[in-house]
Amino acid sequence: MSNPATKKPMPLVALSIAFIVIWLMIAAFPFLWTMWGSFKVEGDFFSRADWMNAITGPATQLQTGGRFTLEGYYGAWVEQAFWRNALNTLIVVVFTVLISLTLGTLGGYALARSGFKYTFWILMAALVFRAMPHVTLVSGYLLPFFELNIWGHLTTTIVVLVAINQPFTLWMLHSFFLSIPKDLDEAAMVDGCTRFQAFRLAVIPVMWPGVITTGLFSFLLAYNDFTVTAMLLSEENTTMVPQIDSFLGSTQEKGKVMYAVAAVVSAILPLFLLILFFQRQIVSGLTAGAVKG
Amino acid sequence: MPHKTFLAFIWPSLFAMILFIAIPIVSVGFQSLYVEHEQIMIEAENCGPFGCNSEVRVDREAMEQLREEQPAGRFHGLGTYTNPSHLAIDDIREIVATSENFGEIRNRIMNLPFYKALIFTLAYTFIVTPLVIVLGFIIAVVVNSIPNVLKGPVIFFSLLPMIVTPLVGSLVLFWMINSRGILGAALQSIFGDPTLSLTASPALTWVTLFVYGVWHSAPFAFVVFYAGLQTVPRDTLESAMVDGANRLERIRFVVIPYLLPLATFIGLMQLMDNFRIFEPIIGFSAAASATSLSYLIYNDLRLSDTPLFGSAAATSMLTIVGVLILLTPVLRRNWREFNRKPS
Numbered sequence: 001m002s003n004p005a006t007k008k009p010m011p012l013v014a015l016s017i018a019f020i021v022i023w024l025m026i027a028a029f030p031f032l033w034t035m036w037g038s039f040k041v042e043g044d045f046f047s048r049a050d051w052m053n054a055i056t057g058p059a060t061q062l063q064t065g066g067r068f069t070l071e072g073y074y075g076a077w078v079e080q081a082f083w084r085n086a087l088n089t090l091i092v093v094v095f096t097v098l099i100s101l102t103l104g105t106l107g108g109y110a111l112a113r114s115g116f117k118y119t120f121w122i123l124m125a126a127l128v129f130r131a132m133p134h135v136t137l138v139s140g141y142l143l144p145f146f147e148l149n150i151w152g153h154l155t156t157t158i159v160v161l162v163a164i165n166q167p168f169t170l171w172m173l174h175s176f177f178l179s180i181p182k183d184l185d186e187a188a189m190v191d192g193c194t195r196f197q198a199f200r201l202a203v204i205p206v207m208w209p210g211v212i213t214t215g216l217f218s219f220l221l222a223y224n225d226f227t228v229t230a231m232l233l234s235e236e237n238t239t240m241v242p243q244i245d246s247f248l249g250s251t252q253e254k255g256k257v258m259y260a261v262a263a264v265v266s267a268i269l270p271l272f273l274l275i276l277f278f279q280r281q282i283v284s285g286l287t288a289g290a291v292k293g
Numbered sequence: 294m295p296h297k298t299f300l301a302f303i304w305p306s307l308f309a310m311i312l313f314i315a316i317p318i319v320s321v322g323f324q325s326l327y328v329e330h331e332q333i334m335i336e337a338e339n340c341g342p343f344g345c346n347s348e349v350r351v352d353r354e355a356m357e358q359l360r361e362e363q364p365a366g367r368f369h370g371l372g373t374y375t376n377p378s379h380l381a382i383d384d385i386r387e388i389v390a391t392s393e394n395f396g397e398i399r400n401r402i403m404n405l406p407f408y409k410a411l412i413f414t415l416a417y418t419f420i421v422t423p424l425v426i427v428l429g430f431i432i433a434v435v436v437n438s439i440p441n442v443l444k445g446p447v448i449f450f451s452l453l454p455m456i457v458t459p460l461v462g463s464l465v466l467f468w469m470i471n472s473r474g475i476l477g478a479a480l481q482s483i484f485g486d487p488t489l490s491l492t493a494s495p496a497l498t499w500v501t502l503f504v505y506g507v508w509h510s511a512p513f514a515f516v517v518f519y520a521g522l523q524t525v526p527r528d529t530l531e532s533a534m535v536d537g538a539n540r541l542e543r544i545r546f547v548v549i550p551y552l553l554p555l556a557t558f559i560g561l562m563q564l565m566d567n568f569r570i571f572e573p574i575i576g577f578s579a580a581a582s583a584t585s586l587s588y589l590i591y592n593d594l595r596l597s598d599t600p601l602f603g604s605a606a607a608t609s610m611l612t613i614v615g616v617l618i619l620l621t622p623v624l625r626r627n628w629r630e631f632n633r634k635p636s
Contacts, residue, residue: 008438012540016435020447023432026508028450030465031457033475037468046473054475107306114294120631122307124624129314131616133569135587136609139594140317143324143602147364163313166306195298224458226572227587231595241460245575248464261468264461271456279449282456286513287520 108173176210429514463576
């Protein structure tokens with residue numbers, strides 16, 4: 001790469017480095033700051049006197065005797081039983097991802113392999129459905145769910161999240177399936193496979209990267225959801241994100257803010273690990289739709 | 294693939310979408326024509342030691358029974374759409390008739406809840422979307438030019454604002470800009486005004502939400518543009534160089550035209566996502582100065598004592614109309630492409 005034509009002048013290099021540093025500060029600093037602050041007491045993290053208190057932590061020293069405290073985490077996870085919400089989130093997310101992917105691969109495969117006109121209409125309908133604000137759909141669910149007495153259960157929420165996920169999952173898997181040559185399943189069918197056997201034995205083994213990438217996005221959609229879970233789950237079945245919102249309702253009491261801060265950091269951590277391990281898949285998934293236009 | 298096989302593969306997915314997306318939309322349309330029952334009043338005689346007096350109260354049993362019989366409420370036609378908390382047609386007419394100038398009309402319309410939310414939603418959608426595209430593009434170009442070893446970590450941290458739950462992300466920022474948080478305190482000392490608070494004035498709240506929106510979505514634009522930059526043909530870049538184009542001109546005349554389809558794609562995704570802005574309003578506790586259409590629906594369903602299904606449904610229908618209007622250009626383009634494609 002010692003091509004003189006691609007070599008950059010010094011000021012430009014300095015400028016790009018400065019820009020990157022500033023962008024990284026903007027992108028990452030809020031999270032690091034909140035993580036740091038979650039080990040302090042409220043008097044330090046929300047200091048009236050001096051923002052430096054959040055770093056040095058005099059009130060934390062005074063109230064707990066150490067430089068860091070787990071009070072916020074103890075309060076959230078043990079006192080307020082945040083573990084129950086984490087467990088609910090786990091159940092909802094795992095089942096949503098599994099069911100979404102099963103339905104999505106079947107449907108996406110059919111859409112990618114059928115040459116008939118109605119596939120276009122199904123895809124367009126899916127696009128419109130994807131654009132619907134979730135809260136408008138939820139306002140359609142509430143009354144029937146109350147009537148049928150199925151409001152508040154985890155199962156209902158999982159089914160709803162799967163359905164809301166479908167348009168997106170279909171689009172994404174459809175474009176992944178398009179990138180797999182038709183010859184593959186046709187060859188399998190010539191060899192005597194039925195359509196479903198060809199799908200399961202010949203296509204799915206080479207589709208794993210696409211399925212995993214789509215699964216990641218279904219995971220994010222289910223994990224990050226606030227609208228559906230906040231409105232469709234009863235108090236005792238609620239998941240992490242709505243629970244954080246209800247911590248905020250009680251923040252007037254001293255010390256409770258730190259419960260919310262600790263809960264927020266706990267909710268960020270799995271996402272942090274997710275990017276750490278699946279960065280490549282996330283990037284390829286974001287661009288998969290773009291390349292196909 | 295024969296129709297029968299196609300149907301065998303797609304029916305579960307189609308069934309889920311029809312049952313939980315298409316039918317709810319119809320159900321919302323239906324609900325929007327109804328409103329809550331009127332309270333049934335009964336007069337009861339209360340006789341005490343000081344004589345009898347009659348009092349009027351709600352007849353609970355009759356109400357329960359009525360709700361049992363007609364859960365959706367009573368038929369109200371399009372009345373909910375035109376009432377003051379939705380399209381407010383009478384109020385608009387009155388405002389236009391009695392106001393002196395355009396500024397007054399605007400201010401008075403901004404006080405109607407539906408229009409207030411609509412204007413904020415549109416402003417958010419059309420201000421944040423272009424900013425996201427521009428910022429994402431700049432980050433992508435710069436990251437593309439740094440040494441390869443640094444790219445991985447930079448992308449890792451850049452993804453954070455986008456991946457994190459919107460409610461959580463907005464809370465993290467909210468705690469920092471809070472007047473007792475680090476950024477809030479820093480702004481106070483920069484402007485020398487100890488009472489300065491970003492959440493106090495409507496204008497500053499709007500700006501805060503816009504900043505949040507750009508922060509949240511710029512990584513998405515960045516990643517898409519970054520992937521696009523890897524595929525810019527080297528030959529074209531080199532011939533531009535031979536023709537004497539400098540760095541800026543190469544970006545202007547080669548890279549940008551090449552990435553334009555990607556910008557359209559990002560723009561479309563952003564329009565859809567920004568139009569449903571909702572969680573940040575809760576995270577920033579901004580409802581007093583900025584509400585969105587989604588927030589209005591949530592408010593009707595969740596925050597009032599009894600859920601106002603009719604009112605929420607009417608707002609939902611109006612939101613759906615908005616989404617369809619936003620999507621028409623995309624659908625038309627797809628339709629044209631589809632017809633051109635020989636199949």
